[in-house]
Amino acid sequence: MLDAIKERFPGAVQSVAYHAGEVTALLDKDSFLSICRFLKDDPALRMDYLSNLCGVDFPDRDKRFEVVYHLFSVPKKHRINLKIRVADQEPAPSVTGIWRTANWHEREAFDLLGIPFEGHPDLRRILLTDEWQGHPLRKEYPTRGHDRDHLKLR
């Protein structure tokens, strides 16, 4: 599958990691949507099922967020993990047009990490209230929250 991506999109695969039997490819953000479309539509690959999508925060990096995609092909029974990197406030391309399941996943990544998704049809908070300040899964966000007054009695 990696060879197919490399052949079709030269230079788009920035690195590949292998761990515990899993393959994870770090991809160029600009070609990402085209690669996803190719992976889903190509008759030999048929990655029709987006199993999971989430973000990971690395605050020390220039591009602090990794957006991770776990893909599976129901007819072909193969898996691959994809990643792209984005900076703070830099939008990641929304894959909702390719896999509808990405809608809530992207809303959650936006809500908890503050990653905007360009092209998302309805990007608003999903687990926290609309007026919530900050994004709790960012590393600088304290585990007990910013407002600790209610904990003083403990």
Place this chain on the structure above:
Amino acid sequence: MFRTEMMDINMGPQHPSTHGVLRLKLVLDGETVTDTDVMIGYLHRGVEKLCESKNYHMIEPYTDRLDYVAAMYENLGYVEAVEKLMGVTVPERAEYIRVITAELQRIASHLVWLGTHALDIGAMTVFFYCFREREILLDLFEAFCGARLTYNAYRIGGLPWDVPPGWTDRVRHFVKIFPERQKEYATLLTKNRIWIGRTKGVGILKAEDAIDFGVTGPCLRAAGVDYDLRKVHPYSVYPRFNFDVPLGENSDTYDRYLVRMEEMRQSLRIVEQALEQLPAGDIMGKVPKRIKPPVGEVYHVVEGPRGELGFYIVSQGEDKPYRMRFRSPSFVNLQALPHMIQGSLVADVVAVIGTLDIVLGDVDR
């Protein structure tokens, strides 16, 4: 002279049919649903954030509290993900006991689904029957690990304790009596005209839509898609057992009922075989007291009663995960609800929420 007016109706957050804290904002044209906005987050506890501040052993009790109707699977998926990350080998006896308890958990979870789903639609007797049998299973779990709901039953590398004396005989007794009990539920429902009327052709979710929405578990299999992680992506000792994956044809609420009923029978088959093959020996592999997995990441999935339960762990070589992500089946399956009830009657909304078998603790995490 006559004109229709759209009406917004809020269902929940504490509505009996929502099985937890869920709010649906329904837009109605008469009794027909024209649009739905699903509001979640009322139970959000930030478990993923909490996991980043706990060591790998301390995380397990948190997993119990996600899908509290099927806590064994949350335990199983989590410990297997860490074992995969570390490359730990689990003793065979522990694997078998895990499979037995997990499959009994699937039956217990499906019994909660069947009882409450039937109750939503108005069949109260089934509810009592299902909870009668679930009680036997909870007694078995209590004898095994001391808890009835949040089990914390497995450990990274194996099990904290072996099954108590006489426990396997009690499981065998359950395996013997359960098929007859299940026939009672089927007698009450399968050919019941009201049940058929309320479930056939209701909440249709076709295969391609189900895959597109990421829906898994019985909801996907009722659409005829042969996707069961125990077969597709085998883990533990599942390849050693013979069992069938029941599939539906019509993708409706009635098919999802039939699929789950058959799944209970198949789970019983697995338990029976696992009891026959149960080997003697150790129950705990070699795992350091302070777990520090190597740098890397894994995404491990198991087939829970509600579908694909995924655990994504990023390790930076420390004793705490750098990032922990729970891919919960209820969260993903619930997203398909507006699609499934578009154009249906309000009464069908209740049936469709029931057939999705969501647990709100699993949705909100």
